[in-house]
Every structure is written in structure tokens, then in C-alpha cells.
Amino acid sequence: MIRMRTGLLLLLVSYSKIIYSANYGLPLGPGPEEIAQRIELLKLAPNPVINEYYVEDEEDEYFEISGNYTSIDPTTFQEFVTNFYFYKTKIPGIRPAVIMAPTIHGITLYEKSFARFLAKNGLHVIISDVPDRISDVDRHTDDIDNFLIRSTLSLMHSFELLQNFGNVDKSKINAFGSSLGGIRVSLFAGIEQRLNGIITVVAGGHIAEILASSQQKIINRYRDFRMEAEEFESDLDFFKKLQKSIKYDPLYFADRVPKNKLVMFMSREDQDVPSPTQFKLWKYFHGPKSYIFSGGHKTAILRSYFYKSKILDLLYRF
Helix, strand or coil, rough: EEEHHHHHHHHHHHHHHHHHCCCCCCCCCCCCHHHHHHHHHCCCCEEEEEEEEEEEECCCCCEEEEEEEEECCCCCCCCEEEEEEEEEECCCEEEEEEEECCCCCCHHHHHHHHHHHHHHCCCCCEEECCCCCCCCCCHHHHHHHHHHHHHHHHHHHHHHHHHHHCCCCEEEEEEEECCCCHHHHHHHHHHCCCCCCCEEEECCCCCCHHHHHCCCCHHHHHHHHHHHHHHCCHHHHHHHHHHHHHCCCHHHHHHHHCHHHHHEEEEEECCCHHHHHHHHHHCCCCCCCEEEEECHHHHHHHHHCHHHHHHHHHHHHH
């Protein structure tokens, strides 16, 4: 069941603030000058270098191309490699395009099937994976922000790559992501203002809160391991450390996203990207057009695939 109810959203946002403020207070966020500096830092990254790519499949309606490219993180000056899939529609003419960010599981059948559907219907699609996994148990909590920087740079570079591909309408490049992919896209949208439209599925804001309270098995394993390794006494201590160290959170950049460019699909009973963090992100985005799924996280992602025709329509309407 999917519903669009602004009044219900306002009620749930208010409720989430009440039950979460005691433990996971709303981040104060940096000022405009600091935001501008953080964005300029990312723009110092040189253009990506494509290492290899090849056609994996050719259908009547599209080409499926896979490859990878090398980028440099301007905060650490380290190289990193991003894998990608590019679905090039065969519908003639200058076509809109979509940058897709996958879930925490990486590029799976969900993303590929979605991309194939969009390509069959006239959209170029590039799926940009993360350079490394946020759930790597050896990742110190201090490095979560570096992960967010690299994963955002991979989307920024996908934007540049798309503009270099032939037959792409540079004025109609959109972004789409679910779960972790939706979080990445939400952050990306606040940095790359040339995006034409953004659609997220079960994306949340306040990453420190998500990592401290998520019941997702992969995140649980990471949190348990880091709490022991870094000797945190409680989930709240873990949260406070992340809150202090994370500078690239979607909430901090949300004011830069015009709400008419954004559509959010949210889940009412989500424990993986906890529902209060989804409604919190909606609030920071100033209440964009939103749809609410009943059920939990996986159910919402599965349902989003069956609403792919609706999502296609939304992408064309931006």
C-alpha cells in the first residue's frame, strides 16, 4: 500500500523528534561558509580516468556496458577505483539520463533490472558503486566521513562521465537511489546543483543516528565490532563519536536542494534506515513530494520495483 499524505508526514516528523531528541539530538550543522568550503574541497578532485570497459550484453533496446575508473580523494590524496554499469538506450536522439546509486549490498539484480527497464524506455543509466564498503569492520569510526566523501565523489564523477557520453541531454541528468544509495543520492543532490531531478527510496538523514540505531544486520555487525575495538560503553557513545566526526551528512546540505526537484518514497515501519531518520530528511528538504509505503525496509525496496512505471513517469516529469 502506498500513500501520499502531507498531514501524516508532519505528524510522524513531530513524533520522531520527540522520541529521538533524548538520545539522538538534531545536528546543529555548519554555517553557509563552512558548507561552501566543504563543497569546494570535493571539487578539487581531478577528473576520473577510465581504466577499462566492455560491452557485457546487447539487447534490442539497449547496450549493457561495465567498467571501472580511478579517482583521487582530495582530502587524503589517495587513489580509489569505482566500478560502474552503463545502460545505453538505443532509442535515437538526445536522451535524458539517470545516475543510480545501489544499496549497501552493491550492484545487484535490483539495480540492473531497474536500469534495464529505464533504458528500454529511453533513458541512459549509469550505476555507480561505492569505492569501498561502509560496513568494513576494520574501518575506524573516524574514517566514515572519508567513505562519504569517496562515495559522493564517485557520483560526481559519474555525472561528468555521463556528460561525455554521446546522445545525453546534459540538462536532464537525474539521480535515483534506494537505502544507502538513497542516502548517497541525497548528499550528492546537495552538492551537485546541476541535477535535474532526484528520487530516493527509504533514504534517511543524520548518518550518525542511522549507524547507531539501525537494525540492519551488516550495520549491526560493524557497530558491534567497532564498539568493542574502540571501547565504546554504549550505543550513545558510539553515536556521539560519529556525530562529532561526520561532516558530510545529507542534512547539512539539504537547504541547497529545491524541493520541486525531489521525490521521496519512505517506509513507515523501517528499522534498517529507521523511519524517523527518513522523515527527518524529508523535513530538512522542506517537505518535498512524498509517498509512504507500509511495512519495513526490504518490503519498501521490493515495492519500489513494482512502482517502476511510476518512477519512470516521475523522471520524465522533472
